[in-house]
Amino acid sequence: MKRWIAIAVAAAALGGGWVWLRTRPLELPTVQPAVGNVAEFVAEDGRTRLDQEYLITMPITGRIFRIELEEGDPVTSGQVLARIDDFDLRQQLAKAYAQIEELRRLIEGVDQAKPKPEDIEAARLKVNEAALQLQSASRATEIARINFADAQREFQRMENLLADKVIQRAQFDAAKRAYDTARETLANSEIHERAASQTLEIARVAYDRIRKSVDDNEYQRGVHQAQILQTSAGIALLHDQLARTTVRSPANGLVLERYVTDEQVLPAGTPLLKIGDMATIEIEADILSEEVGRVQVGQKVEISGKALGGRTLAGTVKRIYPGGFKKISALGIEQQRVKVIVAFDNREAQLRPYVSVDLRIMVDEHRQVLTIPEQAVFKSGDQWAVFVIRDGRLALQPISIGLRNDLLVEVMDGLTTLARVVAEPTNDLREGLRAR
Numbered sequence: 047m048k049r050w051i052a053i054a055v056a057a058a059a060l061g062g063g064w065v066w067l068r069t070r071p072l073e074l075p076t077v078q079p080a081v082g083n084v085a086e087f088v089a090e091d092g093r094t095r096l097d098q099e100y101l102i103t104m105p106i107t108g109r110i111f112r113i114e115l116e117e118g119d120p121v122t123s124g125q126v127l128a129r130i131d132d133f134d135l136r137q138q139l140a141k142a143y144a145q146i147e148e149l150r151r152l153i154e155g156v157d158q159a160k161p162k163p164e165d166i167e168a169a170r171l172k173v174n175e176a177a178l179q180l181q182s183a184s185r186a187t188e189i190a191r192i193n194f195a196d197a198q199r200e201f202q203r204m205e206n207l208l209a210d211k212v213i214q215r216a217q218f219d220a221a222k223r224a225y226d227t228a229r230e231t232l233a234n235s236e237i238h239e240r241a242a243s244q245t246l247e248i249a250r251v252a253y254d255r256i257r258k259s260v261d262d263n264e265y266q267r268g269v270h271q272a273q274i275l276q277t278s279a280g281i282a283l284l285h286d287q288l289a290r291t292t293v294r295s296p297a298n299g300l301v302l303e304r305y306v307t308d309e310q311v312l313p314a315g316t317p318l319l320k321i322g323d324m325a326t327i328e329i330e331a332d333i334l335s336e337e338v339g340r341v342q343v344g345q346k347v348e349i350s351g352k353a354l355g356g357r358t359l360a361g362t363v364k365r366i367y368p369g370g371f372k373k374i375s376a377l378g379i380e381q382q383r384v385k386v387i388v389a390f391d392n393r394e395a396q397l398r399p400y401v402s403v404d405l406r407i408m409v410d411e412h413r414q415v416l417t418i419p420e421q422a423v424f425k426s427g428d429q430w431a432v433f434v435i436r437d438g439r440l441a442l443q444p445i446s447i448g449l450r451n452d453l454l455v456e457v458m459d460g461l462t463t464l465a466r467v468v469a470e471p472t473n474d475l476r477e478g479l480r481a482r
Contacts, residue, residue, distance in 0.1 A: 071480040075469040076435060079418050084449045084456040085411040087348070088341060092331035092388065092405045094397050098323040100297060101219075102127060103226050104316040105290035108134075112309050113318065117302065121295040121321060128318055130291040139284045145277050149270045169253040176246035183239040190228070190235040197221075197228035210371050219317065227315035234314075237283070244279070248272045299323040302399065322399055328364060329388040331405050335370050338384040340409040342366075347388050351403040354395060361390035363407060412449050416457040422467050423447065423455050432461070433468040433475055440468070440479045 104110065109131040121127065204221035207213045252269045303320040306312065329349065333341060347361040367385040375381050388405060397403070422432050426442060434443045445460030461467065468475070 097326035201225035364389040
C-alpha cells in the first residue's frame with residue numbers, strides 16, 4: 047500500500063514540474079527604441095593609388111651611369127636621378143668650336159684665295175652628296191612617321207585594355223616604351239632631315255657662288271659664313287643634348303620602380319625609373335553598377351582597415367568614371383562595376399600606394415530619428431515587423447522603416463520609446479507566448 051502511495055506522489059510531482067515548465071515565461075533580451083542618427087552607406091574594398099606618376103626615360107641615346115636610387119627612396123623636385131656619359135658630346139662640341147675658329151680665319155684671308163676648277167668640282171659634288179643625304183633622311187623620316195603612327199595606335203589600344211583590366215601592367219609599359227622610342231626616333235629623323243635640307247641649300251649656294259665668281263674670291267666669304275651658320279646649328283643641338291645628360295625628378299615623391307641599375311648603353315625612350323607624387327595619393331574602388339547610382343561626387347566616406355591599425359579616416363568622393371567595366375568576383379561571378387575615386391588627407395596616416403582599405407560611402411543620413419537594432423527586425427509576410435513584450439506575452443508588431451544599415455534601422459511608424467522590443471528574435475517565437 048505504501049509503495050503505491052509513493053508512486054502516486056512521484057507522478058504528481060513530475061506532472062506539476064512539466065506544467066510549470068510549459069507555462070514558465072521565456073526570458074528574452076529586449077531593447078527600447080532610442081533617438082539617434084542612421085546612415086545608409088555603400089561598402090566596398092578600395093586600394094590606394096597615386097594620381098600623378100612619372101615614367102622617367104632615357105632622353106637621348108647614350109651610356110647611363112649606375113643609378114644608386116632604390117624603390118622607396120624619397121626624391122625632391124629637381125633632384126638628379128641619373129646621369130648620362132657626356133664625354134663624346136663634349137668632344138664633338140670642342141671640334142665644332144674649332145671648326146668655327148678655322149672658318150673665321152679663312153674669312154680673314156679670303157682676299158688671298160681664288161676659286162680653282164677643282165674647287166668648283168668639289169662644290170658640285172657636295173651638292174650631289176647633300177641631295178643624296180636629304181633623300182636618305184626623307185626616307186628615314188617617312189619610315190619613322192609610319193612606325194610612330196603604329197606605335198601610337200598600339201599604345202592607345204593598350205591604354206584602353208589596361209583601363210578595362212584586360213591586360214597586365216607590364217604589357218602596357220612595353221607599349222609605352224615602344225611609343226616613346228618611336229616618338230624620339232621620329233623627332234631625331236625630322237631634325238636630321240631639316241639639317242640635310244639646310245646642308246643641301248648651303249651646298250647649292252656655295253656651288254652657284256663659286257661658278258659665278260671664278261675670278262672673284264669674295265664668294266668664299268659667304269661660303270665660310272654659311273659654314274659657320276651650319277656648324278653653329280650643330281653646336282646648338284649638342285648643347286641641347288648635353289643639357290639632357292642630367293636626368294632630374296619632375297616632382298617630390300618616392301621611387302616606385304627602378305628598371306635599370308648598372309651602367310650600360312641604352313637607346314632613347316628606355317624606362318629608367320617610375321616616380322610617384324605622394325601628395326596626390328587617393329583611393330580607387332570598383333562599385334557595383336546597381337549601387338553606383340546612389341553615389342555622388344562630394345559624399346562623405348569612412349576609410350578603415352588593417353593598414354590603418356584601427357583608425358578611421360574621413361574622405362570624400364572625388365570622381366566617378368563615366369563608363370563601367372566587367373569584373374570577375376572572388377566567387378567567379380561576372381559583375382558590372384564602375385570605378386570611383388576617393389580623396390583623403392594622408393598626412394597623418396602616411397598610407398603607401400597599392401594598400402587595401404575598407405570604404406563606407408555615406409549615401410544618405412537621417413538625424414534624430416527613432417532607431418532599433420537591425421537584428422531585431424524581420425519580414426512578416428510583405429511587411430517589416432518586430433516582437434514586443436506586452437502584458438507579459440509576445441506580440442507581433444508591424445512597423446514601417448526608413449534608412450537601415452548593418453547596425454541600426456530607422457523606425458518611421460509602429461513603435462515608441464516605451465516599447466520593449468525583442469533584440470534577437472528566433473524562428474521558434476510566436477505570438478501569445480509568455481515572456482519577460
